[in-house]
Amino acid sequence: MSSFALPFEKPIVEMENKLKELRTFSENQDIDVSLEIERMQKKIKETKADIYSNLTAWQKVQVARHPLRPYTRDYIKEIATGFIELHGDRIHRDDRAIIGGFASIGGRRVMVIGTQKGRDTKSNLECNFGCAHPEGYRKALRLMRMAAKFGIPIITLIDTPGAFPGIESEERHIAEAIAVNLREMFALPVPIIVTIIGEGGSGGALGIGVGDRVLILENAYYSVISPEGCAAILWKDRTYADKAAEALKLTSEDLLEQNLADQIVQEPPGGAHSDPKTMAETLKKALEENLEQLGKTPTDTLIEQRYAKFRGMGVFGEEQKEEIAPADTGNSSPREEDASREMDQAGRHSKDDNTGSPDSPAQKSSD
Numbered sequence: 001m002s003s004f005a006l007p008f009e010k011p012i013v014e015m016e017n018k019l020k021e022l023r024t025f026s027e028n029q030d031i032d033v034s035l036e037i038e039r040m041q042k043k044i045k046e047t048k049a050d051i052y053s054n055l056t057a058w059q060k061v062q063v064a065r066h067p068l069r070p071y072t073r074d075y076i077k078e079i080a081t082g083f084i085e086l087h088g089d090r091i092h093r094d095d096r097a098i099i100g101g102f103a104s105i106g107g108r109r110v111m112v113i114g115t116q117k118g119r120d121t122k123s124n125l126e127c128n129f130g131c132a133h134p135e136g137y138r139k140a141l142r143l144m145r146m147a148a149k150f151g152i153p154i155i156t157l158i159d160t161p162g163a164f165p166g167i168e169s170e171e172r173h174i175a176e177a178i179a180v181n182l183r184e185m186f187a188l189p190v191p192i193i194v195t196i197i198g199e200g201g202s203g204g205a206l207g208i209g210v211g212d213r214v215l216i217l218e219n220a221y222y223s224v225i226s227p228e229g230c231a232a233i234l235w236k237d238r239t240y241a242d243k244a245a246e247a248l249k250l251t252s253e254d255l256l257e258q259n260l261a262d263q264i265v266q267e268p269p270g271g272a273h274s275d276p277k278t279m280a281e282t283l284k285k286a287l288e289e290n291l292e293q294l295g296k297t298p299t300d301t302l303i304e305q306r307y308a309k310f311r312g313m314g315v316f317g318e319e320q321k322e323e324i325a326p327a328d329t330g331n332s333s334p335r336e337e338d339a340s341r342e343m344d345q346a347g348r349h350s351k352d353d354n355t356g357s358p359d360s361p362a363q364k365s366s367d
Contacts, residue, residue: 006062008051012270015044049269055219057251058242061227063219064198068273070280072099072114072157075197078280079287080105080112086143088135092172095136096127097160098208100143105155106288108295111147113140113208114157114197130199131164134177137207141181144188153191153291156208159198161226163207178207185210186307191294193287195265196220197272212297212306213290214260216252217283218267222260223250260313263290 005013019040026033055063063069076083080103087094100113115132118124140156147154163174185192185208192211200209200222216222230244231237255261265286268275294302 004067006059006066008055008059012044012048012051015040015047019044045269048274052219052267052269052271056242057221057245057248057254058227060219060251061199061221061241061245063271063273064221066271066273067119069159069198070272070276071159072112072116072197074276075157075280075283076103076112076114078277079284080110083112086146087139089138089142091138092135095133095139097130097132097164098136098140100140102152105284105291108288108291109152110291111143111152111154112157113143113154115160115204115208117159117198128164130160131162132160132204132207133164133169134172134174137163137174137177137181140208141177141184144185144192148188148190151190153193153294154188154211155193155287156195156211158194158196158200158205158209158222159220160201160204161199162201163204175203178203181207182210186310187303189299189303191291191297191302192306193290193294195283195287196222196261197283201226210306210310212294212302212309213262215263215265215286215290216255216261217265217272217279218252219271220252221245221250222255223248258313 019037022033022037022040025031026037070078083101083103085099085101089095097115098113099116100111103110103112105112115130116127117130118127144154163169163178165174193213193215194209194211195215195217196205196209197217198220199205200216200220202224205222225233225248227241227245227248227250228238230248231240234240234244249255249258252261252264256264263286265283267282268278272279297305
């Protein structure tokens, strides 16, 4: 267990402390307590699995934000070889909140792009706590276009609370930068695999989030707004964040059920931060499998399916009640039937006249 523990991890921390005491006692007193140590290790493993298999939505958000959770650079170091980082958007500057470059995964050349957070105050200030400015998204687009030029698949790793909302971002057109990325990513003629590895916050995540496959780590989340922001709007109190997290349906299971994600990448018991190496190996395997599948798809089909995939998101409907027509008793007189036909014809003529008249709402709208 890491030095930083979440509130619901307290039972695990207590047992791990006892295990440490047992080992220290065994070494100092030269007494064999291997059986007790084995039992304690088994109990810790069971407790960890039980806790992490029953996390609430808010607890999963807390795990996704764990300060020791692997970030983009950590995954690149573990799953890729020959990484060559590329810098700058060729317009303003190099945004360290988004990093990217050429690399190889499983012997296949790829372009890896991802949001990056810091481990301490200095690194967090350098990468702006993972919140990209417009130049970060323009850099990402420059790298994606370069990958498309050479026919290289693109992999994006998302872990951001959102795009930076400050004045300087607005001055340099953050909304336009994200919107252009969305438009361009739909037309890139190479496979794109998107993976949410931690936080997936709003447009900041979506700016590099259009792809043929959307993967999400088991304890990551993807949402249009943070639970705290949602609670502040709906309940005027950020302490309702847990309630908001449930309502937002932002967990990996919720996203898979709603067809917003294609695959859940399982994390080790205790979360990705408890065993980063195993987590990286699992993610690498998932990426290799999807790269293999997408590599067999013709380019035209790839683009059509990508577009249809995102156009189909967020569609919902209500069951319509069948209108029960009145039973035909066969007792209507010929005069009543003629009157009914005349009323129908009059209604149709009236509708046609209104549509074509200069004063009609439809005509006003076209004017």
